[in-house]
Amino acid sequence: MKFIKLLILPAILALYMLFFMATSVPYKCDADCENTNRLLEILRPGRDTLQMSVGRCSYNRVSDTLCVIVNKNVTWDWSGFADTVCLQATGVGLRQQKIFILGYGTTSYYDTLAVKFCP
Amino acid sequence: MNYRRVLFCYCLLPLLAGTLIYLLFRNDSWLHDRLFDQDTRLPLLGMEGMIADIVKYQLPDFCWSFSLTAALVVWKNWWGRPIPFFLLYIILIVAGSELIQLSVFNGFTFDIRDLFAAVLAAVLSFFLIIKYEIH
Numbered sequence: 001m002k003f004i005k006l007l008i009l010p011a012i013l014a015l016y017m018l019f020f021m022a023t024s025v026p027y028k029c030d031a032d033c034e035n036t037n038r039l040l041e042i043l044r045p046g047r048d049t050l051q052m053s054v055g056r057c058s059y060n061r062v063s064d065t066l067c068v069i070v071n072k073n074v075t076w077d078w079s080g081f082a083d084t085v086c087l088q089a090t091g092v093g094l095r096q097q098k099i100f101i102l103g104y105g106t107t108s109y110y111d112t113l114a115v116k117f118c119p
Numbered sequence: 120m121n122y123r124r125v126l127f128c129y130c131l132l133p134l135l136a137g138t139l140i141y142l143l144f145r146n147d148s149w150l151h152d153r154l155f156d157q158d159t160r161l162p163l164l165g166m167e168g169m170i171a172d173i174v175k176y177q178l179p180d181f182c183w184s185f186s187l188t189a190a191l192v193v194w195k196n197w198w199g200r201p202i203p204f205f206l207l208y209i210i211l212i213v214a215g216s217e218l219i220q221l222s223v224f225n226g227f228t229f230d231i232r233d234l235f236a237a238v239l240a241a242v243l244s245f246f247l248i249i250k251y252e253i254h
């Protein structure tokens with residue numbers, strides 16, 4: 001009986017945790033997220049070696065910064081690539097963005113490879 | 120302790136109230152995602168203003184915390200042994216459930232008022248049961 005009583009405690013906590021989780025806000029890809037996904041699809045062809053991802057630099061939804069994460073061990077014209085990102089971003093409706101090309105490699109830190117403020 | 124009474128009034132009712140508030144006045148939870156389709160105009164009931172915000176955002180946390188505390192106090196009474204600093208553990212759990220939103224999950228938003236409501240509910244629930252239900 002004592003063991004059963006003890007088991008009830010995690011059951012209570014689990015039940016309330018379920019209620020807690022049920023009130024969380026599920027992730028939805030909004031218009032801005034759709035645009036960044038589209039941008040990635042445009043940038044990816046021919047650049048597979050960059051192992052690239054594109055997203056907002058912060059969780060702030062009104063952010064105008066775009067972070068393009070690439071593999072920095074690849075030799076590339078990062079400044080020219082930033083220009084391309086800027087051009088394509090404008091093309092998908094992401095205007096006047098601040099583009100940050102960030103490189104990851106062997107360490108856990110990102111290196112800023114190029115920055116471009118789109119006109 | 121009248122377990123049936125405490126479970127109904129202190130556990131079930133606040134939990135139902137909190138769930139109802141969520142369902143009626145909010146529009147962005149996992150519950151809505153599962154229960155309503157995209158054509159449903161949410162929130163089901165619109166409310167604006169400071170009081171409305173308290174009802175929409177702090178009251179569900181208050182209800183959840185109130186109910187959880189009651190459930191734990193019922194369990195402790197049923198357990199039958201003294202547990203030192205029991206209220207402190209409860210406060211740690213409810214405060215932790217708010218504070219964890221600062222770091223781990225993207226689907227939640229931390230608000231200091233939620234934390235205050237949750238801790239207040241825990242203390243209130245605990246002392247109400249101690250005072251009126253345990254003889």
